[in-house]
Amino acid sequence: MDLTLKVWRQKNRNEKGKMETYQVNDISTDSSFLEMLDILNNDLLEEGQEPIAFDHDCREGICGMCSLYINGKAHGPDSRITTCQLHMRKFKDGETIYVEPWRAKAFPIIKDLVVDRSAFDRIQQAGGYISVNTSGNTQDANLTPIPKDDADKSFDAATCIGCAACVATCKNSSAMLFVSAKVSQLSLLPQGRVEAKERVLNMVKQMDKEGFGNCSNTGACEVECPKGISLENIAILNREFLKGSITNN
């Protein structure tokens, strides 16, 4: 298939960027979206031009590195997938495709389609853990049975890959889905209960500090989330937050 691409190009953090137009021809419908960009980049290189910078690594939907806003949708058309799992069969021959980076105040653009998501790391550093040191004498893993339902729910929340599509999709650039996933993963497990209060308060505080917007319960994040992280987690976060705030006062 032959396609026209409109791609955001930006030299670095400080300079202004703009959309540029490119043509790619003869793309197999079986190739992935990123492979199509590889082909375009190699064409650009052959002409002696700088290729388009974009983040990616595992190319199987798990590392959370890839992050493209395609035709106005985070991770592009198709549901429950990351950008790297998007295949060209989802597009039509002759189509014009718009490719942009995540846009949010908390994610400055570094170059072209690459953004700085370190705010996410800082939120996790504020409390996304259980305080346990490494030791050879932790209690036996089977000492505390955990109801399968809780374990499964905790797991579902834990599958968040930190890609930030939820933020990119949200009209308020809120990070609630991402933060709530960690909060509920840990608060659903007995070993995570001990610090539940401080955890939620600290993570939310850091989230606000990083300049993410408020959650207005629109639910766009859940729709675009490649891992299907459920809005239910936001409800759990709100509950934990309320509990934490009350007992803290």
Place this chain on the structure above:
Amino acid sequence: MKKITFALNYRKPKLDYNPTDQIEICIRFSHLDKKTNAHKIKNISCGVKCMLKDWNNDWHKNPERLPVLKTDPDYSKKNKKLFDIRKKILINQFKKSDDLEKNIRSSKLDPKIPKGPMNQKWTNHKNSINLVNPANKRNIDVIVVGTGLAGGSASASLAELGYNVKAFCYQDSPRRAHSIAAQGGINAAKNYQNDGDSIYRLFYDTVKGGDYRSREANVYRLAEVSGNIIDQCVAQGVPFAREYGGLLDNRSFGGVLVSRTFYAKGQTGQQLLLGAYSAMNRQIAKGKIQMYNRHEMLDLVVIDGKARGIIARNLETGEIQKHSAHAVVIASGGYGNVFYLSTNAMGSNVTASWKIHKKGAFFANPCFTQIHPTCIPRSGDHQSKLTLMSESLRNDGRIWVPKNIDDVEKIRSGKLKPTEIKEQDRDYYLERRYPAFGNLVPRDVASRAAKERIDAGFGVNNTGEAVYLDYSTAIKRYGKEKALLLGIKDPSENEIVKLGEEIVETKYGNLFQMYEKIVDENPYKTPMMIYPAVHYTMGGVWVDYNLMTTIPGCYCIGEANFSDHGANRLGASALMQGLADGYFVLPYTIGEYLSNEIRTGPISVESVEFDESKSLVEKKLQNILEVQGKKPADYFHIKLGKIMWEYVGMSRNEKGLKTAIKEIKKLRDLFWQEIFVPGNMYSMNKELEKAARVLDFLELGELFAIDALDRNESCGGHYREESVEKDGPQKGEAKRDDVNYSYVSAWEYNGDPSKAVLHKEKLEFTEVELKQRSYK
């Protein structure tokens, strides 16, 4: 004893000089003359002068190690010259005295296995390791390159102990290391299923699975600490799969007969890595770990024979930085991407391991690669990577190709669907050839069996490179069980299938979804197509029992080292090894070395060695940029991959390997004539990153083939066509040669991959009897 140092060449009494007088610097040798028993001193001029006031006679005592002080405007150049000359002399001395060289070399390859019975080695060793007291740990810095399961767990544990850790990764967050992609599970000898598992059995399975090419003591320790890993991860909040009673669930993996694999659906690596990441975050918040995201290590700095730091490039700004530490830990993962197409991440590379190899770390068994039997086949030339379908699928799936070649033709041309082929017309070749283990034979065996069928023309997709992995039997079995549980009498075929599919979904849902997204077929309804692909590298940097490389103070853990898996790794054992190394082994063993560093004080980066390394790194990148040829880095990478796959892939022979060595060399030459990288070094430049990594692969690839050529036996993932069973019940199976090849090949860099020097670590087996592996 011989000694080499620098001195000023005074021609008159020292006091007669003015501070601003220029005096010649010389190299001073002193040695004991055996005949006269007197110390002899010889001075040789270096052709460098400096003022008396700028001379530091005690240069070797302070961390910066500057004979010519910074007050001299040319101090850097002068010092570099001095050290260059000293280095040359040192090298020449070694060359002259062969005995000395041999001595040094063999002592370098001391695996340092503790004495005593196997099951007490680790305990005894731990008890005898020197400890560093907490106050001193605060003054000791450790660099960890890599934040996967190995590096992440090591960083967190070292920081918890009190060391100052600097951790590096090339991704934008430590959570994205490729460990995240591990699917199937992690082994541990917990015996929760009461099916006869034990430390010994896990140890035995691993040594046997590795085809008797691993070091017994290391493997035993791995099995010993395996249980702790699960306890630790659960305490961190890793949500492993559980049974209805709330206890942990297990599954089984290839090559073993017990259920010892813990898992979190098909995302075990993700969950374990996020556990290690959370432990790191706790230490980052405390300031005990300094995290360097988007940084790539490009060289190791060695001062006086010890690892003292690294040179790293900030991948966003392009800045080349110097980082010092008292020890350096390499945890940079595997090098499967030397084949271009593999299940590794696009950025997975050999650079960190290769750089330390060039600085003196021996590289062990580079040719031991794992080709995984169940990956999604290639769809065309655009393909950039291959996706694994977890081995756990072989628990329930059955592998087959059509029995009749006519059916193959019909399938390829779309005239026949696989579901239409009758049971009796299917060849479940693993069940046929290996009745005892069936679909659960080890990976190397399963991959070769697939290749055998495909070479015989039975491949089922349009490239002819695929076999079927079929879930219909499992879906029916699960469906029937579930119907029984639910008390449904005489369930219809449809009901059974529906119930079965639900069970399969809970077990493997994400894998099935992944398959569907890539191939555009529904694997619940039609068998999946799979094909072997490069997956894991058992070879890697040589380490001793303490996980230290042949460079003092430089350690290597996780997939990057060679230690535990011999010639073939069993499923779910890499995650176990990465976490064992990082949580439970290295944090102890590194104390042995660091206890001697408590008086060293901070290590300055203002030294000749750091400057030299930095300028070499800059020069190398500049050289790549200056070629301004016509071909992008991918061109060379793809070519290299093709050479590797064809001649150094699943099946190897002398002629092919020699061709590979020649071709790779040629390709490397071509690289230096034709590579094109736009832009510059001092900004984000993804092409430059790629080109530099490809260059290291082009060097490693040659050593890889040389190693495969040296090892004229078939063992584990290394299959030499010259070495097969000629007759008997094992006819056609791989043949190991314990008489001639029961050693670890440890290669020493010597200026060029082709000149690498081979050292052998003899493998001794005291606990396990060497047998030809049989899975029949």
